[in-house]
Amino acid sequence: MISVPETQLRKHGLRVTAVRLGVLNALSRRSFAISQPELEVDLGHNCDRVTLYRTLNTLCEHGLLHRIVDDKGTSRYAPCRDDCGATDRHFHNHLHFYCEVCKQTHCLNETEITIPHLSGGFEIHNIQFSASGVCGSCRTNRILSKS
Ligand SMILES: [Zn+2]
Ligand SMILES: [Zn+2]
Ligand SMILES: [Zn+2]
Numbered sequence: 001m002i003s004v005p006e007t008q009l010r011k012h013g014l015r016v017t018a019v020r021l022g023v024l025n026a027l028s029r030r031s032f033a034i035s036q037p038e039l040e041v042d043l044g045h046n047c048d049r050v051t052l053y054r055t056l057n058t059l060c061e062h063g064l065l066h067r068i069v070d071d072k073g074t075s076r077y078a079p080c081r082d083d084c085g086a087t088d089r090h091f092h093n094h095l096h097f098y099c100e101v102c103k104q105t106h107c108l109n110e111t112e113i114t115i116p117h118l119s120g121g122f123e124i125h126n127i128q129f130s131a132s133g134v135c136g137s138c139r140t141n142r143i144l145s146k147s
Helices: 004-011 018-028 036-046 049-061 136-146
Strands: 032-035 065-069 075-079 090-099 105-108 126-133
Touching: 004 018, 018 036, 018 049, 018 075, 032 036, 036 049, 036 075, 049 065, 049 075, 065 090, 075 105
Parallel strands: 090 126
Antiparallel strands: 032 075, 032 105, 065 075, 090 105
16 A cells, blocks of 8 residues: 555655655654654654755655744744645745744644735745744643633
């Protein structure tokens, strides 16, 4: 049986490798973006740091993952939707929400943001929308712990 990550890799013209599959599987199990150190823990001894670093870059360049940098400069990775191309250009019209309590970055795919049309010859290659605050589950926990 061919897994979804395997199909994704093929569709984007990438060779299927254990590390690429591992990364895509690890990300598809989560509802929030994860950093390279978190991925290292997740993948265990199956891959070294350099391979993982290269793999993340490759997947970003080919439009399978996008990178989200928080205000501390930590890069986190999340899966792209189908419309990212193979040119390392990402046009995500969703909000990246950083939770100040659980320190996790969520891709809010349901919230669509209109990408502005720029006059004056400017060409957008990457665009990101970010916000910070408290996520739904942390708010629920907070309410529960108060009562
Ligand atoms: Zn993307
Ligand atoms: Zn939270
Ligand atoms: Zn995202």
